[in-house]
Every structure is written in structure tokens, then in C-alpha cells.
Amino acid sequence: MDNITFLGKQLKNPLVLASGILGNNAKILERVHKAGCGLVTLKSIGPAPRDGHRNPTVIDLGGGMINAVGLPTPGYDHMDAEWQALADRDFPVNASIYGGSVAEFVKVAQFVSDQGPDFIEINISCPNSDHHGMLFGVDEKAAFAVTNAVKKVISVPLIAKLTPAAPDIGKIAKVCEDAGADAICAINTAGPGMVIDIEARTPVLAFKKGGLSGPMIKPVAVRCVYDIYRAVSIPIIGLGGVTTGEDAVEMFMAGATLVGMGSAVRYRGIHVFDLVYRELTDWLAAHHFTRDDIIGAAHNPIAGPDSTAKKSRKTP
Amino acid sequence: MIVDQKPVMLTVAEKTVHTAVYTTLFFDFAIDFRPGQFVMVWLPGIDEKPYSLSYHSPTRFGITIEAKGLFSRRAADLSPGDFVGIRGPFGNGFDIISSPHTAVVAGGCGMAPLAPLVERLHPDLFFVHGARTREFILFPDRFAANRHITTDDGSLGHKGMVTDLLAAEIRRRADQGAPPFDRVYACGPEVMMHAVFTLCDAHGIPCQVSLERYMRCGFGVCGACVCSDQVVCKDGPVFDSKQLKKMPDFNRTALLKSGHAVPLSEYVSWRCL
Numbered sequence: 001m002d003n004i005t006f007l008g009k010q011l012k013n014p015l016v017l018a019s020g021i022l023g024n025n026a027k028i029l030e031r032v033h034k035a036g037c038g039l040v041t042l043k044s045i046g047p048a049p050r051d052g053h054r055n056p057t058v059i060d061l062g063g064g065m066i067n068a069v070g071l072p073t074p075g076y077d078h079m080d081a082e083w084q085a086l087a088d089r090d091f092p093v094n095a096s097i098y099g100g101s102v103a104e105f106v107k108v109a110q111f112v113s114d115q116g117p118d119f120i121e122i123n124i125s126c127p128n129s130d131h132h133g134m135l136f137g138v139d140e141k142a143a144f145a146v147t148n149a150v151k152k153v154i155s156v157p158l159i160a161k162l163t164p165a166a167p168d169i170g171k172i173a174k175v176c177e178d179a180g181a182d183a184i185c186a187i188n189t190a191g192p193g194m195v196i197d198i199e200a201r202t203p204v205l206a207f208k209k210g211g212l213s214g215p216m217i218k219p220v221a222v223r224c225v226y227d228i229y230r231a232v233s234i235p236i237i238g239l240g241g242v243t244t245g246e247d248a249v250e251m252f253m254a255g256a257t258l259v260g261m262g263s264a265v266r267y268r269g270i271h272v273f274d275l276v277y278r279e280l281t282d283w284l285a286a287h288h289f290t291r292d293d294i295i296g297a298a299h300n301p302i303a304g305p306d307s308t309a310k311k312s313r314k315t316p
Numbered sequence: 317m318i319v320d321q322k323p324v325m326l327t328v329a330e331k332t333v334h335t336a337v338y339t340t341l342f343f344d345f346a347i348d349f350r351p352g353q354f355v356m357v358w359l360p361g362i363d364e365k366p367y368s369l370s371y372h373s374p375t376r377f378g379i380t381i382e383a384k385g386l387f388s389r390r391a392a393d394l395s396p397g398d399f400v401g402i403r404g405p406f407g408n409g410f411d412i413i414s415s416p417h418t419a420v421v422a423g424g425c426g427m428a429p430l431a432p433l434v435e436r437l438h439p440d441l442f443f444v445h446g447a448r449t450r451e452f453i454l455f456p457d458r459f460a461a462n463r464h465i466t467t468d469d470g471s472l473g474h475k476g477m478v479t480d481l482l483a484a485e486i487r488r489r490a491d492q493g494a495p496p497f498d499r500v501y502a503c504g505p506e507v508m509m510h511a512v513f514t515l516c517d518a519h520g521i522p523c524q525v526s527l528e529r530y531m532r533c534g535f536g537v538c539g540a541c542v543c544s545d546q547v548v549c550k551d552g553p554v555f556d557s558k559q560l561k562k563m564p565d566f567n568r569t570a571l572l573k574s575g576h577a578v579p580l581s582e583y584v585s586w587r588c589l
Contacts, residue, residue: 022547024539024575027565031545043539043575051573055364056356058533059403060321069538074576081577199325199399200360266537 004038004291005229006235006258007157007182009092009118011038014291015248015273018221018239018262019044019096019123019161020069022270026085028170033091036273041094045112046073047104054206059195064214064241065263066193068207071098071126076108083115092118093294095158098126101194113154122146125163126211137163137188143172144179151180159237161185162224164217169224170231177232183258185237186224190217214243215264222254229255229296230254243267252291253298319347320535323328323358323401328394329376334460338425338454339392340370343402349377350409351433351553352526356534358401359394363387366531366549368429369405378429380454384588404511406534406554410524415498416440418487421478421512423447423504427454430503434459442485442497446478446504478504479511497521506580510567513560525560526553530573540571546586 004011016039022028023043032040052072059066074082076097086093095117099105109120124136124146136142143160151158160176162169166186173184189211195204203209221240228236238256242248243264251259264272284290330342347355349372357379358364365387371378383392394400402548410433419442422430427445434443443463447453450472464481465473474481482500489496500523504513509525516523527542529548536550544563546552551559560566570583578586 021537022539022542024571025544025577027545028539028547030544049574049576052532054362055532056323056358058538059323060533060535062321065537067533067538069532072540072574074572074574078576126470195322196324197325197360197401200401202360204322204358204401206363261503263537266533266535270536 006039007119008159011092011258013277014095014258015039015277016237016239016260017041017273018260019094019121021265023096023260026082026089028092029086030089032270032273035270035293036275036277037096039092039118041096041121041260042117044071044073044096044098044126045076045079045108046071046098047100047108048074049073049078049113051114056205057207057210059204059210060266061195061216064212064216065266066191066195066205066210066212067189068192068205068210070207072096078203085109087116094119094121096121096123096161098123099146103148105146106149106153109150110153113156117156119157119159120150120184121159121185122150123161123188125161125165125234126137137161137172138166140171140175147176147179157182158182159185160186162228163188164190164224164240169229170227173228177234179302181234181301183235183237183257184228185239186228186233187217187221187240189213190220190240204299214267215239215243217241218247218250222250225251225254225256226298229299233274236293241280243272245276245281248276249282249283249294250314251295253296255299257295319355319402320404320406323356323364323403325399326402328396328400329397330379331394331396334380334454335451337382337384337452338380338467339383339421340374340378341391341394341400343372344376344400345406346375347372347377349405349432350366350570351406351412351436352409352429353405353548354429354534354553355379355565356406356469357391358400358403359387359390360399362390366406366534367554368526368553370428370431372432380425380431382425403534407549408551410501410554411499411556413434414438417495417498418442419444419482419497421482421500421502421504421508423448423478423502423508424452425454425536426502426504426508426526428503430501431455431458433501433517434461442482444478444481446508476510478508479515482512483515486515490519498580499523501525505547505584513557513566517557517561522557524554524556527555527566528553529570540573540575542571543569 042209053070218241239260
């Protein structure tokens with residue numbers, strides 16, 4: 001399974017660090033890579049400096065987390081030192097970006113593309129800001145417009161990150177594919193949800209509502225990846241609640257080409273990537289499968305793992 | 317009892333006003349704790365911030381607040397019976413070695429996390445405490461151990477820096493053939509901790525310092541507090557010499573709330589607002 005090719009780039013394995021987790025500087029991304037992650041993702045970069053919300057912003061609920069960090073960013077043009085540090089890297093990087101309008105997405109995308117990331121991921125799915133993100137991910141016309149516009153100004157493969165809040169996530173994925181996306185990443189946090197402290201009689205998060213992540217959302221994520229796989233031919237990064245090698249197998253069977261993790265860092269530490277890679281490899285070996293055998297396997301279970309639900313899919 | 321998930325609302329059991337700037341809030345609640353660890357303190361409707369525990373017993377813990385910003389002034393104004401949300405404890409504490417040859421170096425409210433440590437160390441430790449003026453010397457009467465005071469203005473004890481006294485003691489021990497320090501513990505302004513670290517390093521003495529960065533989650537996922545490749549809330553806040561040597565951002569760079577990396581001096585003036 002070592003050294004796989006994804007959208008023309010070499011990755012040491014199919015595990016991805018989700019955007020928004022530990023992606024604040026080049027040094028910590030390098031550490032995550034060394035801890036067994038095939039593709040690391042920068043925290044979403046926006047059009048202008050932004051502090052995010054007041055605390056509490058991230059709370060662990062046990063079976064998962066709720067967060068409304070609120071898209072803090074230094075702003076795309078205030079990151080010289082970081083871009084410089086990343087220029088000398090020896091590991092692949094996915095740059096997540098966001099904007100409040102198509103024009104802002106384009107401005108950020110163009111600049112970020114010039115800094116030489118391996119991929120650009122458009123975050124059209126963040127539930128934690130009033131004016132950014134999710135709007136684009138639940139409306140087909142908006143999703144097409146932003147994907148199409150960004151695709152035209154960047155020179156690296158484009159990944160669209162989708163929200164499970166879309167009424168039909170398969171349709172949104174298809175629209176993104178038609179607009180030029182090279183891959184889909186699904187899912188961003190679910191919800192938004194709310195946690196009220198009954199003693200304080202107030203929502204715990206300062207932003208009141210927040211996105212859900214971690215094991216509690218895995219069934220939602222698996223369903224979304226399954227739906228997207230039936231709707232598109234481009235590869236999918238399956239993400240949401242994966243914490244173990246068996247979770248990763250489930251995500252591959254739903255149709256993912258790569259599998260991402262975020263909240264899993266809370267539950268098993270940064271080395272969760274090493275752990276899950278080993279568990280995944282052991283499971284495949286024990287079942288005499290390769291990763292290719294199981295991608296999309298759940299779509300045609302009776303015919304066995306060799307067949308896929310669709311006849312022709314682009315090689316990732 | 318697990319409290320490192322969503323906040324547990326606790327009532328302030330007792331409040332001690334030490335000086336115009338320092339106040340301690342006590343909570344009658346059992347918390348599993350190592351000196352150096354911290355809790356996230358939530359004031360509903362205001363904000364949530366990390367505070368190290370300054371007092372700890374099997375049935376009670378305390379946090380000491382330096383009133384300097386909006387949050388800390390509101391926290392210092394709380395009264396017994398008021399609710400506060402607590403998550404934690406988080407992070408790694410100090411490694412405690414029981415030896416008469418340890419030193420503790422505190423600067424300003426860096427005394428707070430060191431206080432429960434001092435209470436667990438050998439009473440013959442070498443103990444230096446520095447502050448701007450005598451009004452900023454926290455817990456002046458708390459410890460049995462002999463404390464060497466330094467102030468910037470000379471209003472109490474030695475006029476000068478904590479490292480003056482630490483360096484003199486390191487020299488004295490070497491000159492008199494006394495055993496060198498096994499370990500030096502420090503907490504205070506980062507520039508002071510860096511000076512302690514540098515001094516210790518020059519003499520081959522291992523040291524542990526407690527770093528401070530802007531924090532959100534407290535448990536190592538959001539990345540707001542990264543210092544080089546270390547996550548201060550989870551890998552720290554206590555780091556030893558070996559780790560500090562591999563952290564070029566120590567005493568150099570910190571992230572603002574936006575994630576913007578700035579020189580430490582700019583970060584410090586923002587945090588003191």
C-alpha cells in the first residue's frame with residue numbers, strides 16, 4: 001500500500017489530516033506527516049485576518065466533539081514565513097481555503113496556488129461562520145460557480161470539501177465534478193448542533209451552535225461517501241469519525257480513495273495515523289485484499305469485492 | 317470524576333484577595349492533578365481561558381488570577397456561591413524529583429503553577445522569586461522554604477533579575493565543591509524562562525519550564541497553541557531542556573488568535589491587553 005498515486009502526486013499512504021486540526025504551521029504539519037499521515041491539510045486560509053470566535057470554541061462530548069472555532073486566519077497575504085517554511089518541505093500539502101464570495105475564493109485561490117501546495121481544497125462547508133462556507137455547499141448553483149471559478153485560476157488539483165447538511169450531497173458532488181473539481185472531500189462537520197449547560201442555562205459554545213465531529217458522526221459520513229460514490233467518477237477523500245483501521249476499511253468500502261482523520265487525534269494522539277495505518281494494513285493482509293479491492297466494495301456486495309458499482313472510474 | 321470533557325459548573329467555595337492584582341478562587345471539588353497542569357475556566361457569556369492550579373488538596377483546588385484584562389477582572393470579581401465552568405485538568409505537569417539540590421525560579425504570577433510544586437519538593441530547595449515591585453510578590457507568606465526575592469525596582473530583596481541569584485548560587489556550589497543542581501524549575505515571562513534555560517544549559521543542568529500560548533481546545537487538536545512542532549496544551553505546558561532545544565519558536569514566536577505568527581514581544585503585548 002506504500003506510495004500511492006493520488007491526482008498525479010505521490011503519497012506514502014492513503015491517510016489524510018483533516019483541515020482545521022493542528023494545521024497552524026509547517027513544523028506541526030511535518031510532525032503529523034512523520035507520525036504516519038500521507039497528506040496533511042493546512043487550516044483553512046481566508047481572504048482577510050480573522051480572529052475566530054471567543055471561547056469556548058471546542059468541547060469534547062465523549063463520543064465526539066462540537067466546535068465553532070469560527071475560521072480564524074492570518075489572511076492569505078500575511079503568511080510569508082509559513083509559505084517560506086513550506087517551500088522546503090519534503091511532504092505533500094493540501095491547502096484549504098475559504099471566502100465569503102466567489103470573488104474572494106478566487107483571490108485566495110490564485111495567491112495560494114502560486115505558493116506551490118500539492119492540492120487546493122475549497123472549504124464550501126464550514127457551519128461555524130455567519131458569512132462564509134456552508135452556503136456554497138448546500139446550493140447547487142453556488143457550488144458550481146465557486147468550483148468553476150477557482151478551477152480556472154489554479155495550477156494544482158482542486159478538491160471540493162462538502163457538508164452533510166446538503167439535502168442531496170450526491171448532487172452537490174456531481175455539480176462540483178462538472179465544474180472541474182478533481183476530487184471530493186466529504187464530510188465537513190455535521191449539524192450544526194448545540195450543547196446547553198443546564199446550570200448556567202446557556203449554550204456552552206460562545207457561538208452557541210457548532211459542528212459535530214468524531215465517532216458520533218461516522219454513520220453520516222459513511223452514508224455521504226456512499227452517496228457521492230454513486231454520483232461521481234472522481235476520487236473521494238472519506239472523512240468523519242474515522243478512528244481505527246476498521247473505520248478506514250468501512251470508509252473505503254463506501255467508496256473513498258483516501259481516508260481522513262481529525263478528531264481521532266483527540267482520542268488516540270498524533271500517532272493515530274501510524275496506528276490506523278498499521279491496523280488497516282493488518283486487516284487487508286488478514287483478508288487477502290488490497291486497498292483497490294475494497295474501494296467501493298459495499299456498492300455491490302453480492303458480486304464480491306472485485307467488482308465495483310460503476311464500470312468506469314477515473315484512476316485517482 | 318472525569319471533567320476533561322464539557323465544562324462542569326462549580327461554585328466558588330472561598331475567595332482570597334492577596335493584593336490589588338492577585339485573587340484566588342477555591343473550589344471544593346476533587347480533581348486528579350499534577351503540579352503544572354491547568355484547567356479551562358469558563359465564565360458564561362464572557363470567555364474561557366486556561367489557568368494553572370495554584371492550590372491542590374484531595375478535596376479542594378484553587379486558581380490564582382492576576383486581574384489585568386476583561387476576563388481576569390470579571391473572574392477576580394466573583395464571589396463565593398457564583399458558578400464557574402471548569403474543564404480539565406489538561407496537559408503535562410512537572411516531573412517531580414525529591415532532592416535537596418533542586419531550584420525553583422518564579423517570575424511574577426509564574427509563582428502560581430510553581431506553588432503546588434514547591435509544596436511537593438524537598439524543603440531544602442533553592443527558591444528564587446522575582447517581580448516588578450513588592451506588590452507583585454505572590455504568596456509572600458505561604459512557604460516554609462527560604463525564598464530569595466528579587467524586584468525590578470529594589471522595593472523588596474535584591475534589585476535585579478532572578479537569574480542574577482541563580483547564577484551566583486550555581487557558581488557558589490561549584491566553588492565550594494557542593495553538589496550541583498539536579499534540576500531547575502521555572503515559570504514566568506518567557507524571556508525570563510529563556511534566560512534560566514540558557515544559564516542552566518551552559519552549566520549542564522536540566523531544567524523544566526511552563527510555557528503559555530493562546531489556547532482553544534486544551535486537548536491538542538485545534539492547533540491554536542503550537543510552538544514549533546509542539547502543541548503547548550497537550551505536549552506541555554511543561555517542557556524540559558531537551559525539548560526546548562528543538563523548539564526554535566521558544567522565546568521567539570507565538571500565534572495570535574487569528575493564527576498569525578508574530579514575534580514574542582508583540583504576542584505578549586496583545587495578551588496583556
